[in-house]
Amino acid sequence: MLFTLFIVVQCISLVHGSFCILPRSPEQMRVAMRGPNAVTISWRTGGNFGKNDTPEPRVEYSTSKTFTDKVTVNGATDNYDKSSFFHNVALLDLLPSTTYYYRILAAPTCVRESGIHSFTTAPLAGNPSAVSITLVGDLGNDNLLNLGGSSRTMKGLRQVADKTDFFVHIGDISYADDYGLGVPFEFYEQSWNSWQKHMTEVTANQFYMTGPGNHEVTCAILGDFLCLNSNYKNFSAYLHRFRMPGDESGGYKNLWYSFDYGLVHYVIINTETDFPDAPSGPGTLLNGGNFKGLTGQLDWLKADLEAANGNRAQVPWIIVSGHRPFFGSLPKLPALPGNCDSCRTAFDPLLQQYNVDFYVSGHVHWYERLYPIDANGNPIAYNYDNQPGPIHIINGAGGAPEGKASVKTPISASAKIVSAFGFARLELKDASNARLSFVDSKTMQEVDSVDIIRHH
Numbered sequence: 001m002l003f004t005l006f007i008v009v010q011c012i013s014l015v016h017g018s019f020c021i022l023p024r025s026p027e028q029m030r031v032a033m034r035g036p037n038a039v040t041i042s043w044r045t046g047g048n049f050g051k052n053d054t055p056e057p058r059v060e061y062s063t064s065k066t067f068t069d070k071v072t073v074n075g076a077t078d079n080y081d082k083s084s085f086f087h088n089v090a091l092l093d094l095l096p097s098t099t100y101y102y103r104i105l106a107a108p109t110c111v112r113e114s115g116i117h118s119f120t121t122a123p124l125a126g127n128p129s130a131v132s133i134t135l136v137g138d139l140g141n142d143n144l145l146n147l148g149g150s151s152r153t154m155k156g157l158r159q160v161a162d163k164t165d166f167f168v169h170i171g172d173i174s175y176a177d178d179y180g181l182g183v184p185f186e187f188y189e190q191s192w193n194s195w196q197k198h199m200t201e202v203t204a205n206q207f208y209m210t211g212p213g214n215h216e217v218t219c220a221i222l223g224d225f226l227c228l229n230s231n232y233k234n235f236s237a238y239l240h241r242f243r244m245p246g247d248e249s250g251g252y253k254n255l256w257y258s259f260d261y262g263l264v265h266y267v268i269i270n271t272e273t274d275f276p277d278a279p280s281g282p283g284t285l286l287n288g289g290n291f292k293g294l295t296g297q298l299d300w301l302k303a304d305l306e307a308a309n310g311n312r313a314q315v316p317w318i319i320v321s322g323h324r325p326f327f328g329s330l331p332k333l334p335a336l337p338g339n340c341d342s343c344r345t346a347f348d349p350l351l352q353q354y355n356v357d358f359y360v361s362g363h364v365h366w367y368e369r370l371y372p373i374d375a376n377g378n379p380i381a382y383n384y385d386n387q388p389g390p391i392h393i394i395n396g397a398g399g400a401p402e403g404k405a406s407v408k409t410p411i412s413a414s415a416k417i418v419s420a421f422g423f424a425r426l427e428l429k430d431a432s433n434a435r436l437s438f439v440d441s442k443t444m445q446e447v448d449s450v451d452i453i454r455h456h
Contacts (some may be wrong), residue, residue: 023110028196030203031119033259035248042243045111050082054107057087061102080236095121115207117204125260126314134164135424136360138173139398141195149421150399156441157202170362171213171323175401177221189221192237210242211268212255213323217286224287234288242356256297256303265308271322276341304371305354311338316431316456318356325361325394327377328368329414331405351390362396365405367418367438370392379413384452395424418450
C-alpha cells in the first residue's frame, strides 16, 4: 500500500495549478530547412488537460556529441486542437555542410528531455558536390486496402536515409481525412499523430520537406461540410504540423516556398488553391485557400523562377514539386484522380518559360516517368540527352491507403509506369548529369532508372 502511494505521488505533480500524470517525452520530432544557414526543430506534446505543457520550448545543440560547445535556443508554440501543442525552435547562423547534434530540453510541466538526434546542414548554394533527394507522395498509414504498403515504404525510407541529403513529400501525407477507411475508429487527429510517430526515425534526423495535397485541405475528403470542428478546416492541421521556409523565401508558410541546396534550387507549389479554377479552392467540395488571392502564388512563382534562372551559373538545377500532375496516363477507374487541367494552365507556362528541369507530382497512385514533352504534352524526343523543358515525374505510389492505380490509357509520352508501392530517388551528380530511379518498397529493388543530361 505504501509502495503504491509512493508511485502515485511520484507520477502526479502539481505544476502551475495543473496536474501532470505520468511524465512523457516529446514526440514527432522533425527537422526542416529554414533558409540559408538555418534549420527548424519541431515536435509535438499532448498538453496538460488542454493547456500547453511546454510554455518555453527549448533546444540545445552542438557540433559535438558530448555537447561541449552547446547553445540553447528558445522557440514558440502553436496549436489548433487542445489535444496537441506544436513547438518550433529556429537554429540560426549554422555552419554549412556540418553535422549538429540536438536534444529537446525538459519542460517544468512533466515533459522529459528528448534523446539526442543529429542532422547535417545544407552545403552553400553552388557547392559542386552531388545531391541525393528521396521523393515520396501519397503515403498515409496502413489499412485494409493497401495491405501494409505504407509501412513497407516507411521502412524503405529509413533504409535509404543515410544516403539521402533531404526528403520531399509531395502531398497526401497522412490521409487523416480518410479516417475510418479500412481502419475502424481511427479518427482525424489520431491518424495524423500515428503517421508522424511512425516517421520520426526519418524526420528527426533528416530534412523532411513537405508540400500540400488534396488530403491536407480539410478533415473529410467527402466534403468540407462534414467537418463539424472548424479548427480542422482549410489546411489547419498541415499548417500547424510542418514548419517550412515560406517566410524566408517570400512564399506562404508551408503551402508554397523554395530553398537552395548546393546544386539545386527546389520549389514547392500548392496545386490545390490560390490560382484560377483551383480544384480545392473556395466554393469547391473541399473549400480551401484564398490565402493570397488568385495571383499571389503565381506572382511569387514567376519572381522566384526568374531569379533562380538568372542564378543558373551558380545553382544549375531547378526542380518544382506540386501534388497534382499536369500530364500523364489515365487510370482505369474514373473515380481515381488524374491530371489537373487548371494547374497546367496556371503553372506550366512558367515552368516552360524558365526551363525548369523537373516537375515532380503525386496524386495518381503509381509511378510514371514521361519523355521530354512540349507545352501540349506531346513527346519531343525519346531520350534525355540535353532536351529542353521540364521532365514530368508522377510519384504518387508511397502507400496510398485508397489503393493502387492501374493504367487504362498510356499517353504517347509515357516512358515507364510502375503500379507498385515505393519511392523515387533523384541524384544530381554534377551541374549536367542526373540519375532518376524508382524503388519498389516491397523488394527494395530499383524497377526503373534513367540518366539525364542537361547542359545548363
